[in-house]
Amino acid sequence: MGKLMRLEKLDLPEEPVLCSGHAACPGCIDALSARHVLSALGPDAVAVIPPSCMAIIAGAQPMSALRIPVYQPSLESSAAAASGLRRALDARGKQETHVVVLAGDGGTYDIGLQCLSSAAERNENILYVCFDNEGYMNTGAQKSSSTPHFARTGSTPAGKSSRKKNLIEIMAAHEIPYAATATAGFLPDLARKVEKAKALRGMRLLVLLVPCLDGWGVPEDQGIKVARLAVESGVFPLYEVEDGYRYTLNTAQKTRPVRDYLLAQRRYRNLEEHEIEALQREVDIGWARLQHRTQAELKTID
Ligand SMILES: Cc1ncc(C[n+]2csc(CCOP(=O)(O)OP(=O)(O)O)c2C)c(N)n1
Ligand code: SF4
């Protein structure tokens, strides 16, 4: 099992790719995550940003908060737009320039999934980063297929009745070179995964858990704490899948009950005891499945 580092301050370049003065809510973890992803990726990159909080944060040209070129496609078409940009850059001899998609979960798990699947099937040479705040937050917090079971959103006021879609497993089934989860709650781990993805070619996917302060009902100084609770409780395991079958879990075990994570957010207010127990069971089953896949891989390569 890989080793997970604890929270540390990371030194960013003096001129970060995401500038200060952008349009995110104060304390937004989307912006913090983007800042670190883009710093690790470096200035030789072009970004594809569909409609989402990230599009607002980046802002419109010529006043963009990003120091790299940005293309804003429709919500459906990020992976197709990135594929086209990749080919255009290659044709101009710019094979070293990274093409990175910065998309939300609605634009990835739902509306852009067909394009993403097609790009994965073609093994396009792009880095696709999903800023997963578990809902359509830019438009006022409606549910997406990434919204978890029982979470309240504007369109699920009594709590969502179905479970969160597992995007990493969907993409692992496409046997892409690299798919991994990460979160700004564990920045060195996030930066390491960006570096790893950067060194690979072909389709690479990072799913970043991003607590949305407004949409989740989290105080503006608590976003990082909630991201860490998600990992520590096993709700959002940090793991990597290479070529669709080599699994690495980045934490040896979960160390908290799911209840600790739920109590920190208003979107889970007034959950009944049997619902908390159901969520704990879902997390336990998911964790056991991941451990099994990690060990199955160990058997395969021994
Ligand atoms: C096909 C289509 N449907 C709806 C919209 C309106 N819209 C713009 S942004 C957005 C929310 C996107 O949610 P997500 O991708 O999760 O990003 P977030 O705002 O949460 O960062 C929606 C529904 C659109 N632009 N295109
Ligand atoms: S709505 Fe949520 S994700 Fe969007 S900018 Fe505000 S805090 Fe960040």
Ligand SMILES: [Mg+2]
């Ligand atoms: Mg979202």
